[in-house]
Amino acid sequence: xxxxxxxxxxxxxxxxxxIDMQNVYSKNQKWACGNYEGARExxxxxxxxxxxxxxxxxxxxYTASETPAGVWKDYNAENADVNADKWLNELDPELEKVRGNxxxxxxxxxxxxxxxxxxxxxxRASAVVVTGVVAECCVLSTVMxxxxxxxxxxxxxxxxxxxxEETEKAVVKVLEGLAPLHLTILTTAELEQLMQGMxxxxxxxxxxxxxxxxxxxxxxxxxxxEEGIELIHYAFERGINLIDCWMPDPKSxxxxxxxxxxxxxxxxxxxxxxxxxxxxxxxxxxxxxxxRPAFEDLLRxxxxxxxxxxxxxxxxSEEEWEQIQTSDYLDYVMELKEKGIIRHIGMSSHNPxxxxxxxxxxxxEMILFSINPAFDMLPASEDINSMFAESFDEELKGIxxxxxxxxxxxxxxxxxxxxxxxxxxxxxxxxKRSPFxxxxxxxxxxxxxxTRPAVASVLCGYDTKEQVAAAVAYETSTTEELDYASxxxxxxxxxxxxxxxxxxxxxxxxKNIDIxxxxxxxxxxxxxxxxxxxxxxxxGLLSHHAGECIGCKNCESRCPFGxxxxxxxxxxAQLFGL
Numbered sequence: 001x002x003x004x005x006x007x008x009x010x011x012x013x014x015x016x017x018x019i020d021m022q023n024v025y026s027k028n029q030k031w032a033c034g035n036y037e038g039a040r041e042x043x044x045x046x047x048x049x050x051x052x053x054x055x056x057x058x059x060x061x062y063t064a065s066e067t068p069a070g071v072w073k074d075y076n077a078e079n080a081d082v083n084a085d086k087w088l089n090e091l092d093p094e095l096e097k098v099r100g101n102x103x104x105x106x107x108x109x110x111x112x113x114x115x116x117x118x119x120x121x122x123x124r125a126s127a128v129v130v131t132g133v134v135a136e137c138c139v140l141s142t143v144m145x146x147x148x149x150x151x152x153x154x155x156x157x158x159x160x161x162x163x164x165e166e167t168e169k170a171v172v173k174v175l176e177g178l179a180p181l182h183l184t185i186l187t188t189a190e191l192e193q194l195m196q197g198m199x200x201x202x203x204x205x206x207x208x209x210x211x212x213x214x215x216x217x218x219x220x221x222x223x224x225x226e227e228g229i230e231l232i233h234y235a236f237e238r239g240i241n242l243i244d245c246w247m248p249d250p251k252s253x254x255x256x257x258x259x260x261x262x263x264x265x266x267x268x269x270x271x272x273x274x275x276x277x278x279x280x281x282x283x284x285x286x287x288x289x290x291x292r293p294a295f296e297d298l299l300r301x302x303x304x305x306x307x308x309x310x311x312x313x314x315x316x317s318e319e320e321w322e323q324i325q326t327s328d329y330l331d332y333v334m335e336l337k338e339k340g341i342i343r344h345i346g347m348s349s350h351n352p353x354x355x356x357x358x359x360x361x362x363x364x365e366m367i368l369f370s371i372n373p374a375f376d377m378l379p380a381s382e383d384i385n386s387m388f389a390e391s392f393d394e395e396l397k398g399i400x401x402x403x404x405x406x407x408x409x410x411x412x413x414x415x416x417x418x419x420x421x422x423x424x425x426x427x428x429x430x431x432k433r434s435p436f437x438x439x440x441x442x443x444x445x446x447x448x449x450x451t452r453p454a455v456a457s458v459l460c461g462y463d464t465k466e467q468v469a470a471a472v473a474y475e476t477s478t479t480e481e482l483d484y485a486s487x488x489x490x491x492x493x494x495x496x497x498x499x500x501x502x503x504x505x506x507x508x509x510x511k512n513i514d515i516x517x518x519x520x521x522x523x524x525x526x527x528x529x530x531x532x533x534x535x536x537x538x539x540g541l542l543s544h545h546a547g548e549c550i551g552c553k554n555c556e557s558r559c560p561f562g563x564x565x566x567x568x569x570x571x572x573a574q575l576f577g578l
Contacts, residue, residue: 019132065108113145135162198239204416214459232259253301310342410454546572
């Protein structure tokens with residue numbers, strides 16, 4: 001088990017311990033801690049996010065003993081003025097506001113482990129998440145006592161305050177000696193990312209691990225810089241690490257640059273080559289007099305010296321694709337790759353024929369492609385506007401063969417797919433505008449895209465934090481909430497009848513066959529005259545195979561599209577010999 005999975009296992013049922021966040025430690029007070037206000041902000045963030053359930057949080061307060069013993073006699077005498085001031089000893093008012101039924105216990109020594117209720121709660125928790133003040137005494141002594149008692153600790157460095165920054169760093173240095181066996185040191189964002197459970201997928205042969213939900217930046221220009229930066233930070237804190245910048249306008253690029261600069265190395269950027277700014281307007285071109293300065297501007301405004309995914313921008317014409325192959329433009333892309341200025345070559349397209357050529361080219365490693373259940377019914381076209389028709393031809397039924405073939409080609413060639421237009425410009429979310437005559441939810445659209453072969457991430461455009469939250473909710477959605485198949489199958493318009501969409505409704509199988517995955521490998525295999533070795537190998541690694549099917553047909557009764565699954569299992573077993 002890798003370290004990240006170990007952390008996630010420990011964070012299944014954690015306790016958030018908020019130590020001594022009292023007025024006396026706030027700015028300009030006698031025991032003021034330099035980062036007190038910053039720590040408070042991060043604690044509140046955790047309480048609004050992964051620790052929103054009151055039962056998982058405990059507050060503590062330092063209250064001087066009325067009968068001190070030993071060194072505490074001198075301590076209390078020295079600080080009699082503080083002890084006597086009721087307000088100084090009260091909880092921080094911002095934390096008091098959100099307290100609700102959160103338990104709060106007094107202690108008269110440094111360690112919170114002295115509190116019986118803390119000891120009991122810690123013993124029951126999968127780990128203890130430690131925050132509060134003061135880093136070098138109450139927090140540190142609590143951490144040591146908890147470790148001695150057998151608890152695993154997550155020390156949240158930006159949610160802990162010491163007397164000053166230097167002292168905070170010294171405490172972290174001490175604790176690093178106990179990591180990772182006894183504790184892990186994380187920032188609030190890193191903790192939230194782990195607890196949010198944002199899954200990451202390998203993006204084809206690039207090897208990059210991208211978040212299943214990405215950030216499409218096309219709407220940033222209509223926000224203030226402050227709002228845009230805040231939106232990017234919010235997305236990052238929820239586990240999003242992939243951002244697309246096709247926009248050439250200076251404002252959008254500046255916002256992204258300022259939004260990611262604090263943690264550039266943690267972001268994966270799709271940066272487009274050929275999206276330029278001319279006469280204050282977007283201008284798509286292969287003319288080097290515009291392409292080169294526009295890309296240099298992208299690097300400068302994004303405050304980076306490299307782009308993870310250098311995108312051949314927007315090729316929908318087969319003729320243009322052929323022209324590019326012997327162009328100064330492609331020479332420039334290759335030059336950028338050779339110099340390491342772009343780490344991988346990608347391409348954006350809406351045309352499955354063009355995308356298929358790119359996937360077979362050998363040098364294009366990933367493709368940004370438009371995928372949703374409506375677009376998937378449409379034949380290849382050089383006119384993107386055709387995808388946004390108010391109604392579709394009644395003859396259109398199920399996934400267009402060329403689009404289905406594209407996904408299979410990408411899977412076979414390890415060319416990763418990232419997704420644009422996952423909501424069809426919002427139409428799929430609106431019953432009146434949806435070509436199906438019914439509305440889908442954001443998570444249903446996302447799930448559809450993520451169940452296509454080779455797809456690693458769905459890039460959504462966001463105007464608000466609420467929209468980010470609605471997309472990220474995919475990671476914690478129930479099977480029922482993800483179910484796009486039932487909606488489409490019962491829609492008054494258009495049908496996917498007889499086609500497997502890998503939705504998983506066929507589960508469970510009495511022989512534990514992963515039917516959706518078996519069907520996916522079958523579809524990938526039959527596109528070739530002979531079964532590719534890679535597909536045969538992947539199929540062979542499955543725990544159970546089509547040949548184990550007993551023909552009970554229980555799966556068929558659950559399939560919303562009426563797929564003859566038992567017959568497909570027979571064909572698959574014959575094809576693979578298993």
